[in-house]
Amino acid sequence: MKIAYIAYQYPTLTQTFIQREIKSVAALGIEIEVHAMRGVKAPLNDSLPLRVTIHPFFLWRLWLLIFKIPRELVRDPSLVGSGIRFLQGKKWRGADDFLINLLGVGFAFSTVEQFRKSDIDHYHGVWATGMTTAAALLAKMTGKRFSMGAHAFDVYRNGGDSFLKEKIARASFVHTTTLANVRYLQSLVPRAHVILSRRGLESLPDLAQKEGRDIFGLLSVARLVPKKGLDYQIKICQELKRNGFVFIHRIIGEGILREELQRQIREAGLEKEIQLLGALSQSEVQRYYAKSDLFWHTGLVDAEGDRDGLPNVIPEAFSWGLCVVSSPTAGADEAVIHGETGWVLDPRQVEEGSQAIQALAKNHSLREKLGKSGRRWVEENFMSQKNAMILEEAFKAVKGNTRS
Numbered sequence: 001m002k003i004a005y006i007a008y009q010y011p012t013l014t015q016t017f018i019q020r021e022i023k024s025v026a027a028l029g030i031e032i033e034v035h036a037m038r039g040v041k042a043p044l045n046d047s048l049p050l051r052v053t054i055h056p057f058f059l060w061r062l063w064l065l066i067f068k069i070p071r072e073l074v075r076d077p078s079l080v081g082s083g084i085r086f087l088q089g090k091k092w093r094g095a096d097d098f099l100i101n102l103l104g105v106g107f108a109f110s111t112v113e114q115f116r117k118s119d120i121d122h123y124h125g126v127w128a129t130g131m132t133t134a135a136a137l138l139a140k141m142t143g144k145r146f147s148m149g150a151h152a153f154d155v156y157r158n159g160g161d162s163f164l165k166e167k168i169a170r171a172s173f174v175h176t177t178t179l180a181n182v183r184y185l186q187s188l189v190p191r192a193h194v195i196l197s198r199r200g201l202e203s204l205p206d207l208a209q210k211e212g213r214d215i216f217g218l219l220s221v222a223r224l225v226p227k228k229g230l231d232y233q234i235k236i237c238q239e240l241k242r243n244g245f246v247f248i249h250r251i252i253g254e255g256i257l258r259e260e261l262q263r264q265i266r267e268a269g270l271e272k273e274i275q276l277l278g279a280l281s282q283s284e285v286q287r288y289y290a291k292s293d294l295f296w297h298t299g300l301v302d303a304e305g306d307r308d309g310l311p312n313v314i315p316e317a318f319s320w321g322l323c324v325v326s327s328p329t330a331g332a333d334e335a336v337i338h339g340e341t342g343w344v345l346d347p348r349q350v351e352e353g354s355q356a357i358q359a360l361a362k363n364h365s366l367r368e369k370l371g372k373s374g375r376r377w378v379e380e381n382f383m384s385q386k387n388a389m390i391l392e393e394a395f396k397a398v399k400g401n402t403r404s
Contacts, residue, residue, distance in 0.1 A: 001399050002031040004120045004138070006107075006131045008100075010036040010054060013279055014223060014253075017199040017312045018126060024200065024388035026051040030395060033120065037107045037134065062106045069109050072141065082140070086166065093158040097129070101162065104133030112141045120144065121399055122172075128154035128161045136170060145398055149175045150185055157306035168192045172398045175391060178309045180330035197391050199312050200384030204319050204375070205286065216247045216361045219292035219322075221285060221313040222299075224255030224276075227306045229298035229327060231257075231264060232347035238268040239354035245361070247273060249296075250288060254279040289320040294360060294367065297326040297336075298347040310335055314342075315382040318374030323360060323367035335381070341374045 003025075011019050026032050031051045039056040073079055092098045107130075115138055123139050123146040125132030132148040139146035148171045154161050161167070165188050168174055173193040174185055185194045218237075222228040230251065237249055251261075251274065258276065265274045280288075289295075295317035299308045309331040317324050318335070324342035326332045336342035345356050360367055 001029075001121050001395060002033070002119055003122045003124055003395060004115070004118075004135075005032055005034045005124050005126060006134050006138075007034060007036050007126045008129075008131060009038045010034050010040065013281075016282060020202055020384045021199060021388065021391070022052055024202070024384040025391050025395075027385070028388055028392045030392060033118075035107075035111070037103055037130065057107055057111070061110045065106055065109055068113075072109060072112065076141065079141070086163065090162055093160075093162050097158070097162050100130035101133045102130070104130030105137060108134045108137035108141070112138060115142055122146065122395060124175075124395075125149060127151065128164055128167060132161075132167050132171070133163070136167060145172045146170075147172045147175065147394070147398065151177055151181065152309045153306045155181065155184065156301075157304045159305065165189055168194075172401075173394050175394070176309070178331040179334055181309055195390060195394050197387045197394075198310065198382055199315075200382050200387045201315065201319055201378065202384050204378065205290070207321050216245075216294075217292040218247055218249040218294050218296050218357070219252070219288055219317075220249070220296045220298070221252045221288075221316075222297070222311070223253050224251075224257040224261060226257065226302040227300055227308065228253075229300040229347050230261055232298050232300075232350070232353075233296060234261065234264045234268055234270065234274065235350045236347065236353040236357070237270055237274055239350050240357060241270065241273060243354060243358065245354075245358050247361075249274045250277055250292070251275065252277045252280050252285055252288060285316075286320075289317060289322060292322060294357070295322045295324045296357075297324065297332060299327050299329045299332055300347070301329070308332065315378045318342075318371070318378045318382075321368075321371035321375050323370045324374055325357065325360070335374075335377055340370075341377050342370055 005022060022032055022034060034054045036056045122144060123135035125135035125148040128148055128150040135146040148167055168185060168189040173195055175195055175197055176182055176185060177198050179196060182194050182196050186192055220233060224230060240247060262276060265271060297311060297314055299311060301307045307329060314324055314332060314335055324336055326336040326342055326344055327347050328344050336344055338344040343356060343360060345353050347353055
């Protein structure tokens with residue numbers, strides 16, 4: 001079987017979980033072409049499996065649409081009526097939503113000829129936005145079927161993609177990574193075929209690699225965006241310092257809030273305690289997992305409704321046997337169970353958060369117990385080979401069915 005995975009950019013430093021998913025699915029015998037609508041953003045951190053090839057798309061090819069769109073409409077006049085029905089009564093949920101879907105349409109019309117000549121069996125949009133728009137349109141124009149991923153911003157930000165319901169209804173299946181998402185997507189389209197296949201790690205680190213330290217180390221790995229709740233980490237750190245607690249907090253990631261967070265750190269007098277390390281390679285991130293005592297996630301629902309599913313950094317921290325402190329958001333709470341696999345606290349409760357971190361810092365045996373439980377959760381729920389088998393089964397089931 002041969003699948004076209006349609007991504008926005010591939011690979012990207014903040015979405016290495018997609019690389020692991022593709023690699024694991026390919027290892028099961030499925031051939032994958034990755035088509036990146038905006039090209040390559042970061043170097044591959046390892047070699048490509050034999051069954052995976054990358055095909056970057058160059059935006060200059062869009063000018064050819066003045067020839068290609070009319071040709072496709074002559075070939076299949078029903079595309080006009082389908083497009084009108086699809087757009088009828090729709091209200092765009094923002095300029096970015098409009099542009100990414102428009103890019104998906106442009107990509108589909110620009111590449112459909114090469115796909116007709118290929119032996120692609122199935123199209124898969126990595127996210128529910130323009131990637132799935134491209135997959136759905138290509139499927140229609142080539143007589144194939146498509147599936148889609150639906151995970152976080154593409155589902156929730158400003159109500160999700162403008163055509164989310166229509167895409168779900170037409171997809172062979174919808175891949176998501178949390179039970180909360182399964183319930184939500186099925187509430188939108190009750191007859192939808194939604195499968196739960198979490199992301200995953202390829203292997204677990206040797207805990208003997210953990211480094212010694214002489215100061216309590218906190219770690220957060222997150223994009224510097226509102227839904228990560230990092231401003232609350234700064235407030236809690238300010239309370240920790242006020243209470244005389246000695247610590248170092250490292251935040252790995254880049255984003256639009258960097259200058260604002262740096263200002264808050266400076267005004268709180270925490271330049272020595274909090275380090276904004278920026279975006280780092282996977283090997284560098286792993287080194288910081290190894291040298292930290294506690295992992296901290298403060299995900300929230302932001303003003304646009306955007307939120308995380310299950311952030312992959314939580315299972316990554318689990319894999320290192322780290323105690324994880326997380327906010328009580330859907331998705332994260334499927335892995336971080338209070339007092340069992342981690343510690344749950346509302347980051348908006350600053351004093352309570354400060355007290356909890358100090359208590360955990362003093363209780364090494366509890367942190368160790370929670371860290372071991374978290375690692376067992378990863379072993380049972382978050383290994384890429386096991387979860388890829390769920391996707392493999394879904395893809396092969398589509399191939400076994402005739403097109404409806």
